[in-house]
Amino acid sequence: MSSQEAKLLSDFLLAPAPLRDFMTLRQFIDIFPRSHRENLAVQELYRELHRLREAEIEVVRNDITKEVKRSKPLRRAYAQERRQMDDAYVAGIDPVALQMEEELSGHGRKTPHTLQTVYSSIEDACQSLEAQIAEMEEENQRTLAEVQEAVGALSDLRHGRFAQSASGEDIGEEVLATLKRLEAVCANPAG
Template structure:
């Protein structure tokens, strides 16, 4: 299929989909519009003026869409012509269509982009597992410290070095909590 036929077909599809029955009159008649107002205000001249303003705004909006459709059709013709001069990279075209990148921008081929995305996903999974393991270790340390403090509370620690051990454990608990606080703040 030639580039002009492709562009014409694309423009036709977009126009019929986006612009058929798109004027304000197609959506709501003046009579229906006026009925949206309280009965005593329906004949007010400002209602008719408001409808005309909305009609004008809608027409401008439809014209803007029509211009964008024509611009896109011209872009398709340009892309196809440029592709005939050199090899068309189908993967790059898919990327352009999916992500809207301009053809003159430096782009990664689709395969390379997918590889990089897979690597990034793998890295995130590894980081998630690592952080999960660190959290498990910290939780275990906290449980041990709380258990040791519980032993102190109920008098199970009868050693003469109990005060030193309690001080060490509390300092360790504070250190762990500060590490957790620093980690939470950093993320």
């Protein structure tokens, strides 16, 4: 059993867990209305809550033990993988950068990088980044055009000039027609 892992989990999950550690019987009784504080059932309720809490704590203790046992093979696998990565060190290549590249590319390599494979991977990454930058620039241009169009429309609105509506009618006539329809709906809500 890994004492560090067990201690960490126990400290985090069990340290303030017993009922008596954070609420005394007197504090529990004070929660109830004065007329019920002397009732023996309140003390029995406290004892029952304490018993249930202790049972839950025991379940958590057992789960911690199981989790620590389950983590042993994971730690072994991690240590083995770490040794393989350390053994795969190639002169001139930063192992941290190599690991980041593998994580970011989404597909880990089964064989260690060589200078040639690193160079081709970097070239692929550069091309991918250049394509993404070009897409972003196009999107920025479209967004800028939309913003400029909206600003122009708002400027026209500020100065009292209205563009033709989609129906080709004068905007004032269209607003009046819409208001008349709204008035008709309000006057006759059932229809």
